[in-house]
Amino acid sequence: DGGITQSPKYLFRKEGQNVTLSCEQNLNHDAMYWYRQDPGQGLRLIYYSQIVNDFQKGDIAEGYSVSREKKESFPLTVTSAQKNPTAFYLCASKNKYGYTFGSGTRLTVV
Amino acid sequence: AQRVTQPEKLLSVFKGAPVELKCNYSYSGSPELFWYVQYSRQRLQLLLRHISRESIKGFTADLNKGETSFHLKKPFAQEEDSAMYYCALSHGSSNTGKLIFGQGTTLQVKP
Numbered sequence: 001d002g003g004i005t006q007s008p009k010y011l012f013r014k015e016g017q018n019v020t021l022s023c024e025q026n027l028n029h030d031a032m033y034w035y036r037q038d039p040g041q042g043l044r045l046i047y048y049s050q051i052v053n054d055f056q057k058g059d060i061a062e063g064y065s066v067s068r069e070k071k072e073s074f075p076l077t078v079t080s081a082q083k084n085p086t087a088f089y090l091c092a093s094k095n096k097y098g099y100t101f102g103s104g105t106r107l108t109v110v
Numbered sequence: 111a112q113r114v115t116q117p118e119k120l121l122s123v124f125k126g127a128p129v130e131l132k133c134n135y136s137y138s139g140s141p142e143l144f145w146y147v148q149y150s151r152q153r154l155q156l157l158l159r160h161i162s163r164e165s166i167k168g169f170t171a172d173l174n175k176g177e178t179s180f181h182l183k184k185p186f187a188q189e190e191d192s193a194m195y196y197c198a199l200s201h202g203s204s205n206t207g208k209l210i211f212g213q214g215t216t217l218q219v220k221p
Contacts (some may be wrong), residue, residue: 040119042125101154
C-alpha cells in the first residue's frame with residue numbers, strides 16, 4: 001500500500017528542546033515538502049527537497065532544519081530557536097502527476 | 111512574487127444554496143492551479159486542478175487569467191461539503207515544483 005507516513009501523530013516538547021518529526025514515503029517521489037498549518041494562515045512552506053542530498057528553504061525556514069539522506073525520508077527538526085513551534089505540520093511528496101500529503105503531526109510546546 | 115489569496119476565512123450557507131469560494135492569485139507565468147479539501151480528521155486531498163477541467167463532487171472551477179482568479183463553485187451545497195478548502199498554485203517544474211497555498215476558507219453548510 002503506497003503512501004506517505006508521518007510520525008508521531010502528537011508530539012509534546014518542552015521549551016528549549018529540539019524535536020524531530022518523521023516523514024517517510026514509498027511512492028518513489030523525487031520531491032518532498034514540509035508545511036506548517038496554523039488557523040487563519042493556511043499552509044506555509046518550511047523546507048523542500050527536489051532530490052536526495054539537496055534541499056531549499058521555504059518561506060518560514062527559521063528555527064527549522066531538515067535532511068534528505070534517502071529518497072524515502074525527509075525528517076524535520078524543530079529547534080529551540082523556533083519561537084512559536086506549536087502548530088500542525090504536514091509533509092508532502094510529489095511526482096509529475098501531483099502531490100500526496102501525510103496525515104500530519106501536531107506539535108505542542110509545554 | 112507568487113501569491114494566493116482567499117479573502118474569506120469562513121463561508122456559511124444553507125443546504126441547497128449555491129456556493130462560491132473565492133481565490134485570486136499573482137504569478138508571472140502560466141499558473142497551474144488547484145483546489146484542495148480537508149474534511150474533519152482527514153488528510154488534505156486534491157479536489158480538482160484547472161488543467162483537467164473536470165467536475166468533482168459537483169464542484170467546478172474556471173481559471174480566469176484576466177481577473178487572475180480561480181473561484182470554486184457548486185450550484186447546490188450539501189452538508190457533507192462542510193470542510194476546509196485551500197486554493198493552491200504550483201510553481202516550478204511538473205516533477206518537483208512547490209505548492210503555494212492560500213489561507214484557506216472554512217465552508218460550513220447548515221441543514
